[in-house]
Amino acid sequence: MSERILMCGNEALAEAAIIAGCDAYFGYPITPQNEISAYMARRMAEEGRVFIQSESELAAINMVFGASATGKRAMTSSSSPGVSLMQEGLSYMAGAELPAVVVNVMRGGPGLGNIAPSQADYFQATRGGGHGDYRAIVLGPASVQELADCMPLAFDLADQYCITVMILADGILGQMMEPVVLEPKPRRKLPPKDWALTGAKGRPQNIVRSLWLGEGVLEALNNKLQARYKQIQENEVLCEEYRVGDAEIIVVAYGIVARIARAAVDQARDEGIPVGMIRPITLWPFPSEQISRAANPSQDGHAGPFPIFLTIEMSAGQMVDDVKLAVAGKAPVLFHGRPGGGIPAVEEVIEKIRQLTIHSARR
């Protein structure tokens, strides 16, 4: 089916997960992502697959852990406070090298916060989140279509690298309705799940664990994980560069904020301001190279001016740290953020860009 249908983000990602072969969904109610579990409750039953409303997010992630350990494609979804509760399970799954797909439709925090959209879980998502040295692949879609498109990618990446893939959406993306085309995507060539717990008939026992007591054994496991993370950083970065060619100001934004920033970039261009945007689609691995390249235009052979970077987030400033790391002091990195559920308006972003133009002229 390739017809365009109108769906809200939460439902689109749920249907996309089903098309991607999700065998089991486990979740606990929390706003603003409840459409996912309601949709899954109906559709997974129709498909003869597993749906469970768990007693907590802690249980939900551990149900994912169990299903994944048997080789099934399993997922959960939640919003910020619930994802905090899942961190124990995410750490254990990282140690046990199990694939999983987790959706975080972020809301304002800290604490119970509010139910307004937010991007304040960036640190938690991109730094692993739980205890120990580990990472999850983090995808930051910016439209209902991208939400749907990133689900098959998420399941494939999870299976390929035996890692958690987190979809970092927000309350707007989850709730807003847009036309979307849902169609099966070809799967990547994936390694066999010969580690899965299926009963040891006809083969030696399989063990899934994250406890390694012998001297040096856990260090070796960590080194193996780090090598895998490096491979992911080399091969799986996704980002969009928008009107950056001659840009003297480069806006960096992801998710719904990138939609707002794109409109601001277009309007500022109409005013004659040379501005562009870099939009990370994978938040981890972060497109550091693309940003670094933009920060050093002379490397490309033509001596242009160093641009100014303006990072815009619905947070008090989290991704901006990664932008600064990528820019490495070669160019100024400024920040504009709206924490606690605030949403930047297009005019607000244009105003920030205009201020930078004055700043740039003085320079």
Add this chain to the structure above:
Amino acid sequence: MEVMAKNSMKTVFKRTSVLKDCPTHYCPGCGHGIAHRLVAEVIDELGIQGRTIGIAPVGCAVLMYNYLDVDMIEVAHGRAPAVATGMKRTNPDRIVFSYQGDGDLAAIGTAEIIHAAHRAEQLTVIFINNAVFGMTGGQMAPTTMLGQVTATTPGGRQSNGQGYPLQISEILALLPGAVYVERCALSSVPRIQQAKAAIKHAFELQMQDAPGLSLVEILSPCPTYWRMSPSDAMKWIEEHMSQTFPIGRLKG
């Protein structure tokens, strides 16, 4: 003689192959070794070794997968019933069991076991109650007896402030989704035989698709943290522990 022996003697007992041929890390007089063997023998006798998935707890039995030759997973403290739920629902033809201690099942994992039973998950749970946190150094467990001295109850457990021994099997037996709950003990040979029969029944119910959770609580000695000889520990179960945790079938 040799020829005669070959013809007339038959094997009436042998070590189960489900139990690996290796030494365990358990303290002298610990009940885990006995309980492991009972589980292994039952899996062997029921012919389900090739389709069983076991869940090791956090606690002294965390390395259980080193001793049992079935597919196994080690999970976070208390979360075994949730992990087991994910496994069994996606693999209804497999036999899934968790092996959990009293800290695991009756303290940090109370919500998970109650709700697995509440949802009538078709699981088998082996619950080892030794009235103490063993691996971390003998702290108070929810099932610690009143007056019992532990690392965190140096004056003996007092109900005022430290609560009463938690009879979680009695709580679970109240739930419609728990089809079978029995409390056994490892304090004598007849009790061990009884425990084996209960474990076998709990596995058989899952094989028969009984509509809910089966749980066998096993009162198990911890001479190290009870500060007793192994034989005194067995007596303590009989004379003392079984007064608070009555042995017998609670449900089903």
